[in-house]
Amino acid sequence: MPQPYARARAALAVLAVDPEGVGGLWLRARPSPQRDQVTGAVAALVLLPLTRLAPNVGDETLFGGTDLAASLVAGRAVLTRGLFATPRAIVLAMAERCPVALAVRLGQWLDRGTGCLIALDEGAEPDEALPPALIDRLGLFLDLDGISAHLPLDVADPTLLADARGRLPFVTVPDEAIELLTATAASVGIGSLRAPLQALAAARAHAALRGAAAVGDEDLRLAVELTYAHRALPQSDRADEPPEAEPPPPDDRPDDGDDTNSADPDTMTLPEDMLLDAVRAALPADLLARLAAGRAARAAVGTSGSGGAKKGNRRGRPLGSRPGRPDGQSRIDPIATLRAAAPWQAVRRALQPGATGLLIRPDDFRLRRFQELSDRVLIFAVDASGSAAMARLAEAKGAVELLLAQAYARRDHVALVAFRGTAAELLLAPTRSLVQTKRRLAGLPGGGGTPLAAGLQMAIEVARLSRGRGMTPTVALLTDGRANIDLNGLANRPKATEDAARMARMLAATGTPAIVLDTAMRPQPALQTLARQMGAAYLALPRADARRLSQALSGALEAA
């Protein structure tokens, strides 16, 4: 199996030979000398001008537009060219924070095939990953985590790369290679058809680097390693296909990967299983799981894209205008701008005798501002402990579904926190996708202790984060109230109750409206106390009366 170094080297060489074909590189690494080395190598090897972008880049920079300030000085329209106008390699810093709108734009640009993207993902949080629109379009993936030494990135000398680029159009691809790549992608659960195309480009580029006339086994193996490994679904997600179940064909599977290298490179002797193994071996299992978790979480966060922009200047109740620079997104207030410029006309005319018309300087610009009521996010904290499962977990799920239907009608966002065993888990970050919420909820298993405090803590955290995104959180806690696991994950009933009370007060202190739904067989006085501490409405879940429940809930929530 090639070392991570060798893989990094191969990825860079492939990128250098055919940047448009593979689309780009997803580089997961903290800021480090190693990362700088990789980006430096890209800058040196890829024949495209390199541009660094931050996630908050405006449309003006990307698509070009009118340079208003320069236009005013020149007295005619001065146009700027956007980054997308000419082929280039874009390095996107903090790509895991990339807003969906930017990801979609970058994706549409990548689809035009006039450049490549290096997405730097710092991977600071395990549940952060690139927006799915980008994951789908970046062929290569490198994880520099755990690579501490200096990378021997003497990739290739420029003449070799130039030769390879020259050879690239003439590299032929046997039909079996396309079949193999496609079949492999399908069997590791990669649905998108972009992946096999990128793998094909990578295989072709690698063959050109080797100086081969046709794509051979080793090119294919490298291609799937580089382009499939990070997208393969973790085994648990592929319910329809039992993992590792396909028994290997008895004879045609070589014992050792080396056997295939001796074969004639012009015929495909590589069994599909070999490619599969290459994919599986390329990345450690836990990384796959981490990426998958991140993908799900991010996909969900993506839908809340409007949240961050809520404070913006596009809609809502008008506020006064403020000085600022037009950036293509905000709206200029012409009247206020003229008013700001008016007193200076005489002075400016004296300084600029030949000028005609109004004399407006960039600092006269006034931009409109609006204030808007933010979206509501409903955070469900669901007790999935053993006791709750015994009692009425199914009914609690039903109650959540009722609320979901209401949330759908009001275009609220929904987040799902479950707590059981020793800890709480964020099943779903704030999203508007009901399909996902429903799926997660249905898949929620019951059992274990009741870490009520941990559940509340997680809910507080989600509320804090969504408030930061400009949304208004409301917490709905569904529990039977028998807290028996404390914040440290230890079974200790008095401490657990105390921790839960502390968290409840903390929630109250953040001013988050809340509602407590008692799912126990009989209403719990302890839970009523907890609700009081949370400053929340308390509601004993009525048995099997969906309509009454729905009414009670909406009543409590409207009041909140």
Next chain:
Amino acid sequence: MKDPFPFSAIVGQEEMKLAMILTAIDPGIGGVLVFGDRGTGKSTAVRALAALLPPIRAVEGCPVNSATLADVPVWVQGAGQKIVTRPTPVIDLPLGVTEDRVVGALDIERALTRGEKAFEPGLLARANRGYLYIDEVNLLEDHIVDLLLDVAQSGENVVEREGLSIRHPARFVLVGSGNPEEGELRPQLLDRFGLSVEVTSPRDVATRVEVIRRRDAYENRPEGFMKTWKAKDATLRRKILAARAALPGLTTPDAVLEDCAGLCIALGSDGLRGELTLLRTARALAAYQGETVVTRQHLRSAAPSALRHRLRRDPLDEAGTGARVARILAEALPA
């Protein structure tokens, strides 16, 4: 810039392709919504559609593509006197677009540098008599959706802002695509799409291999590839034109109208737009197949895409409405 991938070369996805062809035959159907997985060729198909559309005749230099000199709005400056042929506009509405760019606004540059009050037309003006394409339509911000709904309903864009009072026709066909995992679409906007199709990644390996093979040929051996498929596109375009010409001559038996109404009642679709769209779609389908009479069979084929998105939706219904349409279709209109 490279030619877009040819429409005829798209493998499989027959429902999506047919829906696009039908809106090209009769723009009155009102556009297509394509919802589905990533990497299934949604955007490719929309971009390819542009090449299939027959050109329109419009006044030279008119920002709203007016058909005759009399139609040119009064505020337009610099429109020519000639009628020219131009490709049917297919305008991209990018995410994160500002209201000003959509509806048009005061031309700030001219206002500030020359002190003139002039209107700078927006995307809605350019899309008049053509197509407006929104990729990732479910991620479009709500205030832009509001604007679109308003204009799509009235067919006219009214701008009352910054001392401007301007109106111009804005009749366009909405084409949208998106991934349902990323969010829902508002029902009001859903209703604006004539047809809705769901696409999934092809399941069998042979189809997938064919997709990759054609795409590979498009990328790496474009000359031969484009030659083959452009010829097929041309055939398809002729077929679309023939169907357009045949459309007014079609007869629609009363029995079909009754079937149509019966089906919509059985499905409980809101409003009458469902019936109207279903009928138009069935007529376009009959014309496309070169027939002169609309039959129940046409209705049956047109119903899923015309009605799927119009049912009163239970937001928690996993199976989606497609299954419901199919079931009721089998009951209400037995073959």
